[in-house]
Amino acid sequence: MLISFDWLKQLIDINKPTEEVGALLTGAGLEVEGIHTFDVVQGGLEGIVIGEVLTCERHPDADRLNITTVDIGNGTPSQIVCGAPNVAAGQKVVVATVNSTLYPTGGEAFKIKKSKIRGAVSEGMICAEDEIGIGISHAGIMVLDTDLANGTPAAEFFGMSSDKVFEIGLTPNRADAASHYGVARDLQALLNAKVVLPSVETFKIENTSKPVSVEVENTEACPRYAGITVSGVKVGPSPEWMQKRLRAIGLSPINNIVDVTNFVLHELGQPLHAFDADKITGGKIVVKTAAEGTTFVTLDGVERKLKATDLVICNAEEPMALAGVFGGKTSGVTDETTTVFIESAYFSPDYVRRTGMVHGLKTDASFRFERGTDPNIVIYALKRAALLMQEVAGGEIASEIVDAYPEPIQNFELELSIDRAQRLIGKEIGAERIKNILTDLGIEITAVTDISLSLSVPPFKVDVKREADVVEEILRIYGFNNIEMNENLATTYLAKFPKPDPEHITQTLLDYVSANGFHEIITNSITNSKYYEQAGEAETAGLVHIVNYNSEDLNVLRKSMVFSGLEVLRRNINRRQKDLKLFELGKVYELVEDKYKESTKLSLFMVGNVTAESWKQPSNKVAFHDLAGTVQNVLRKLGADFEVQALEQNNFMGQGVAYIKNGTVIAQVGVLNTAVTRFMEIKEQVWYAELNWDYLLKKYKINLVAEELPKFPEVRRDLSLVLDKNVTFDQVRQVALRTERKLLQDVNVFDVYEGDKIEAGKKAYALSFTLLDKQQTLTDKVIDNTMNRLMQQFEKQLGAFIRK
Template sequence: MKVALSWLNEYIDVQMAPSRLADALTLSGIEVEAIEDRYAYLQGVKVGRVLQVEPHPNASHLKCCLVDIGSGTLPIVCGAPNVSVNGAFPVAQVGTTLPSGLTIAASTIRGMPSEGMLCSEAELGLGEDASKLMVLDADWKPGASLKEMLGCDDPVMELGLTPNRADCLGYIGVAREIAAIQNSQWRRPDVPPSETTGDIREMTSVTIQAPDLCRRYAASLVVDIAVGPSPFWLQDRLLSIGLRPVNNVVDITNFVMMETGQPLHAFDYDRLAEHRIVVRTAADREAFVTLDHKERVLDSEILMICDGEKPVAVAGVMGGMNSEIESSTRRVLLESAWFDATSIRKTSRKLGLKSEASHRFERGVDAEGVVPALLRATALLVAVCGGRQIGGIIDAYPNPHVQVSIELSADETRKLLGCDVSDDEMASILARLGFGVEPIAAGRWRVAVPSCRVDVSRPVDLMEEIARMKGYDAIPVTLPSIHIPPSAAAFAQQLRDGLRNRMSGLGFLEAIHYSFISEKACDQLLLPETDERRQTVAVLNPLSEDQAVMRTSLLPGLLGAMQRNLFQQQKHLRLFEIGNVFLKQASEKLPKEREMLAAIWSGSRFGGTKWFVEDSDCDFYDIKGILEALLEGMGWKAAFERADHLRYPYLRPGSAAQVRTGYQVIGCVGQIHPRVLDSFGLKQEAFGFELDVHLLQDLQPPKPAAMALPKYPPVSRDTTLIVDKNQMAMAMIEAIRRMQEPLVEDVHVFAVYEGAPLPEGKKSVSFRILYRSDRSTLEDEAVTQLHQRICERLIPAFQASLPGGN
């Protein structure tokens, strides 16, 4: 919001320089993002004295002038009737941009050179007279800055208001804030009584059919008005903050809205069917043309302002073409209302329609400010438009505002703020801010919250008010002296940091995405209808269709990142993400959150280089190796078994495994299913894994212990078994480990083969077992006997045979 200090001074005497005022507001929580000089353009306008005036040789209505601007003379072509020799007038030099947007340039007009422009009041934004040049004091020296000579100084502050400070979306709210900072008084604008005629209740009525969405609707009626341009003072006020004047009626509603923070709307009374107002929700698929000439398709959740037959405005957002103020309008029905903030916010987002009114309504307006704003605008309509007010107003108020009352403790306030604020100072600060403070005991008050402060509802809100008025810089900086022992939360953070660091060390880049995904993400991941991950939590006000629900998997975000990288020709990707997923619980209001780790690898195995080794694309065993390195580096032993396709449908069958530590399944690893890649528009294979970090927190790894290096050499033995081709090698490795032979140090697969001369449906699996003793060097015969025993136990357990039929 923009605030011009010349306008602000109508409501409070500002006692600080603009820069100090900006600092004070910012420290109180009202951030001043910038201060602009409204009249900066006048720097290029000089005092000029006309030395010569001659008729234009090619245009009878123009004159060729020679103007002294102190540093020299300029030829200027001018058509103003009052230009004269020795006259002092404003001269806009080449390069100056006037309020109309016109930038002065050197030109040739009807064959004569013109290197500047003699200006009127209207052209300089200093008045409304455009018929003649602005006449300056004859004693002013040519070349002097017009800005300095006129004393034009009107700083305009740009306020970056947070959504909770709706009370400062009007000049009166800003004045109220400054008054609390200065400990001074602010003043309301005068609303002189106007002569009235008749009774408004005999000419119109207001019916509220949706009282939960429209809690108050007030209306007044002014007749015999003349619609036309606004007076200069009114146009100047709007232009000072960047609003475009339209006509006197619309300008008054905008002026009062910016003054009070209360939006208003003016209807052409004679275009309202049955001359009455009905507040109701729209019918499904009902069409309505708004003031921006666009047709909007409505639904039953959108609140509408209607006459006796049809809608005439989208409540709180924008009026309609069928009731707008025109030059022929003679009677105006003025609206001032209090609409439900959530309803207006949803409507604005559904229609893709933002306005100054909706910006205020969706943050919350002052329920008790509805009628004062209406009376102020009505008085201005009478004064500016020459109308007559019909007696009385209509104030439909089905849900009156109930004042919020909060009990506040001084001791609790000091404890929370961490600084010493006296009881008297607390009460004084709250009173200065407009709160009603009633003592109920020593150091305790009952605080009545003014209706304009819709953001204050709890004791901590009042404590924040005290803190920001006291000054955040007055709160001392202290460090906690208490010793905090390690906790589960500390281990969770250590685990998270460890996973993140190891993934980075393994060559993966961390991705961070929103927790919102598209509703179609579950379909893209091929999740079955019974999968719990389809039970998504809808976002009430999604930023876009692609962020409509809370995520139940991290993979959609990573695959989306892969898509964006491939569009930029980045084909070699290693990405990971650590974050929460959200699973809906039928019996609980809040979803169940689980922290997950997911990663994808696509493209080159070695990063695309062929300098040292012939490059190739990554495969299942690459991503499996990364997962093994990650878990073993953290202290866990990883085991792999065939994945359940129903549980992991987004992984390609036959190239997928579920990951286990001990007896706990903690995730999956494998190739992303081609159909999933197609659904994300990906033309390149990808491999990935998911881990449940929440489960890992319960599986704290054993603490690392130092071990002496082995003194004696190992002995290795290889064996090959022929088994069913569906038999998993990991199960055979696990079986060897479960035998708990003390001399077996390690076992791994080094070859798998299918095809002739093996029978159909069979494969050969070759193992290498490493034997070692920590007491002596092993003898070949003892190792051979142990190796034979192990093989003999494996053969019946897995219906295996040795090569050659033995």
């Protein structure tokens, strides 16, 4: 929905900038998705002003040129060379100032620059009407008859000022705001201003020579139908001011009669329809549902077969319009029309919605009728349209107002508890503030007590039917951002925030691991002490021995997940299942300073090939990153941040890495020592990972982050670094992230080289850097400066050599 800012200002006094008004509307539930500039002429005459010619002398080196000095209101007269034959001192003229851009009629745009013409300095241009795009004449410069001050924008003189247009994403529950008047009502409450509708006091019935009677057969589908006749009209183009209003909101002017109905629709939210009164056979309007299968040609020339549920507007013989949806081809206004019957009605949303869906018709009128219009504005809209038609097309009111309204639609009555309202809001905003907001929104307060308000809600508030709906109205005007949240986010009006459920988090992450091809195993937490004895004295320390064990092979509680997992690997490998990805979540036990300690670990094992052998691709042996990638993704899903350090070799693990947070190892990934695997009778290389599950569940929860897709493109730049062999990629990454915190989104290594083509003890990293500015498109200058700073820091902090 498009709303003109200038049009709004005709209804309510607004002294705030466009952007601030847009923010207020968005906060009140009318989301402003964009603010556009509407120019009556291209460029909006920006930089073009009214000036006064002070002097005019013939150019010494050109017979057809004059050198003028022109006052353009900036305190210093401008010298302008002009070739127009009618230029003279004392004239008020239109001046394009230096750096303004002209959009001439039928020509290419060009920018005005300070220049020299035949040796004389020229600081602007005195314009003809075709040169600024408002006409076609090029006979000479425009000479104005005006008292406007020098320097006044020309757009103000010509009535062609640019307009700001709000693009509002109207939600279905805000039918009351589907017009400039509806939006102004919200601003009335937001700005503590007063909406003033155009007066219809001058409306009067001049004669009753063209009466039209109305009969409503289906009052359920049409609770109210009103109309009036205007005779002696002359169909033609609308005046410029009306065309400007309609064009600003994306409508194409048609003729003065149709334009008036569209104007009132978007001003008040009340759809109207204009019939050629001479085509109303029998001088009678009948509102009824159609006979099944009736053929009817709509305004677009399509013949349609009507349903028995379609509400139609008929004359004494045949249908003339689909009520609230679309007019008929034969009854509409044409250039020959001299008498118009204006329809203003309230139709049932259900009937209009059904008809629109059946026939695939969506119009500005049906958009409003099917959501619910205001039955109480029907007569005002009728008078407003009649007066506008007289203004733009002439004519006179030639009938009484016909108003078929057998059962007036009543306001909706309800009680509002002040205490409950403030608890739902989450803040005590005071009874007076509540009453002011409701009154400004058009909700009548019929009775007041210390604890409650009796309210009468008008029909145009179609979605306000409960106490909670009223509270929502109050809250959106008061401002959601004005409700402070307390430190603990504890409230009496919201459901309790559930505590992170460890079981749910665990299951979600195990499902992720399983989805990546790992099979879950469940092993005995009682194991053999010999496993730890062969691993060394350090591993036997802290073992929890079982006093009454039944078997020498099951005499201790496991201290590590390693051996129970290796038992499963051995059993499967011995049965020729050599490509394995296994995981287990289980308990481990340890005796620490005479206290028994129980903790939970997540272990992962990989052995053999990552992918099975096939004709499409070769089989690849498991490598470090195959397992580390899964571990890192689990940590990221928990929202864990960490540092990566090389893992010190121990009795179980050979080479690998540890993921550390605040000095605590939260996970480790590496290859198991061959001494351990051989003891377990496994010849293959085994990759192993272990996560400190208790710590992770205590410190983190599943971290779901949603953000808007970037509007601007990412940029990738590659870099090749030669570094000492002991410098890790993580060190490179940390230097990059510290150097560029805003634009750098990702650092990736896509190639590593070690060989005879570079110095011994060195390695080469091929790195990619992803840059993104969420506010604007990155320029080459910004990108180059960023990459230069990164290269400087790599050289300074890591001793890198940049390969160019």
